[in-house]
Amino acid sequence: MLERGTEQVHESFEVAMAWAMEAAQLHPPNRAYRRVAIGVAVGTGLYALWQAYVYSLKRDSFVAYTLIAKEPVSSTASIFHLALKQPDHNYEIYKDAWRRGIWNVHFKQPQLQIVRAYTPLPPIDEKTAEEKGEMRFLIRKDPHGEVSSYLHKLRIGADIEMRGPNLEYELTPEVRQVVFFAGGTGIAPALQVAHALFEGRRPAESDAVNSDRKLHILWANRMREDCLGGVSDDPPAESLPPKPSWTGFFTNPKRKPSPPISEKKVVIVQDLEALKQRYPGQITVEYFVNAEDSWIDEDAVFRALSRFDDKDFSTGYATSREQRQILISGPPGFIAYLAGPKEWKNGKEEQGAVSKLVAHAISKNPHNVKVWKI
Numbered sequence: 001m002l003e004r005g006t007e008q009v010h011e012s013f014e015v016a017m018a019w020a021m022e023a024a025q026l027h028p029p030n031r032a033y034r035r036v037a038i039g040v041a042v043g044t045g046l047y048a049l050w051q052a053y054v055y056s057l058k059r060d061s062f063v064a065y066t067l068i069a070k071e072p073v074s075s076t077a078s079i080f081h082l083a084l085k086q087p088d089h090n091y092e093i094y095k096d097a098w099r100r101g102i103w104n105v106h107f108k109q110p111q112l113q114i115v116r117a118y119t120p121l122p123p124i125d126e127k128t129a130e131e132k133g134e135m136r137f138l139i140r141k142d143p144h145g146e147v148s149s150y151l152h153k154l155r156i157g158a159d160i161e162m163r164g165p166n167l168e169y170e171l172t173p174e175v176r177q178v179v180f181f182a183g184g185t186g187i188a189p190a191l192q193v194a195h196a197l198f199e200g201r202r203p204a205e206s207d208a209v210n211s212d213r214k215l216h217i218l219w220a221n222r223m224r225e226d227c228l229g230g231v232s233d234d235p236p237a238e239s240l241p242p243k244p245s246w247t248g249f250f251t252n253p254k255r256k257p258s259p260p261i262s263e264k265k266v267v268i269v270q271d272l273e274a275l276k277q278r279y280p281g282q283i284t285v286e287y288f289v290n291a292e293d294s295w296i297d298e299d300a301v302f303r304a305l306s307r308f309d310d311k312d313f314s315t316g317y318a319t320s321r322e323q324r325q326i327l328i329s330g331p332p333g334f335i336a337y338l339a340g341p342k343e344w345k346n347g348k349e350e351q352g353a354v355s356k357l358v359a360h361a362i363s364k365n366p367h368n369v370k371v372w373k374i
């Protein structure tokens with residue numbers, strides 16, 4: 001988790017102290033000036049400390065939200081719409097999180113006093129969401145799960161205690177291309193990445209920088225109902241390495257025939273299509289449905305990697321690994337299957353080595369790429 005409050009204090013302290021030092025050096029004989037400079041620096045530092053304290057109070061204390069709508073997506077998942085009970089409560093702290101990357105909030109189950117993390121879906125209309133203090137979540141019902149079944153039982157108008165934001169992964173302004181593997185509700189962080197990359201960037205970033213960005217999402221679900229209406233974008237031409245067939249000749253395997261396309265589109269598919277329309281050619285999506293025997297296999301990972309645009313990244317260019325990233329989000333089994341498991345070390349969850357399909361694909365088509373398990 002990134003401690004934004006602490007970061008702010010450091011930045012303000014550094015600026016204030018640099019200014020005080022400079023003033024002291026420029027005006028060595030002037031004691032009064034030096035005293036004022038040091039006083040201002042200490043004052044600024046104390047103010048920054050106070051700001052950080054207020055920020056952490058807001059982030060760490062639970063705030064009441066009201067459940068205003070529940071939109072079923074499938075038999076096991078719904079989109080929850082929540083609005084701040086007191087709309088004057090600070091929405092600012094979330095605005096910053098939207099620009100930074102992947103983040104979550106904690107919901108409390110009040111009877112058992114337990115909390116679980118949930119990932120807000122980007123607002124459809126940022127201005128309206130901010131005015132109303134509204135948030136959306138895709139929440140899967142686990143029939144034996146304490147908090148998710150509690151949430152799914154709540155009636156419209158019920159209160160939900162929420163605290164956050166907890167920043168999980170920051171996208172630096174350097175990021176240009178992302179391949180995102182999402183399993184089930186792991187699509188919510190992928191949508192946050194889309195928002196941070198394309199919609200929430202700081203105004204200082206030019207259109208030229210924005211038009212350079214690309215995001216390819218591979219979204220896997222067990223059942224079609226979770227991604228109903230989703231149609232995969234075509235893979236890039238000649239992206240697969242030739243495979244030896246039983247005849248000894250090299251052939252490109254045929255893609256499986258797609259199932260009939262549903263007219264009805266679930267909300268998340270609608271959100272993805274709206275993004276694709278707003279950023280044509282920059283956002284692409286592939287859908288995988290396990291019940292239809294469609295899996296993110298080695299070929300799919302290889303194809304995804306070949307989407308990384310090499311014109312700016314060919315060998316010889318001194319590009320940083322930050323620029324191209326593979327992000328993986330979903331249940332632990334999904335992450336482990338694609339890139340090896342995360343590991344626990346000294347009571348902390350760490351990334352663990354990158355292995356399995358992602359490692360094989362990178363070794364076949366070497367890229368200077370950062371891999372991160374969410």
Ligand SMILES: Cc1cc2nc3c(=O)[nH]c(=O)nc-3n(C[C@H](O)[C@H](O)[C@H](O)COP(=O)(O)OP(=O)(O)OC[C@H]3O[C@@H](n4cnc5c(N)ncnc54)[C@H](O)[C@@H]3O)c2cc1C
Pocket residue numbers: 104116117118119120137138139140141142144145146147148149168185188
């Ligand atoms: C950063 C982050 C973001 C997340 N974002 C989302 C999101 O946007 N949407 C979403 O739906 N989920 C999200 N999750 C998952 C969410 O936090 C919960 O883990 C999920 O809702 C299940 O919580 P629960 O309390 O309902 O289940 P739990 O009570 O924690 O149970 C989980 C499972 O464990 C089993 N279990 C519990 N106790 C035992 C036991 N003693 N023996 C055997 N099995 C047991 C239960 O049967 C159940 O299947 C996120 C998780 C993280 C870490």
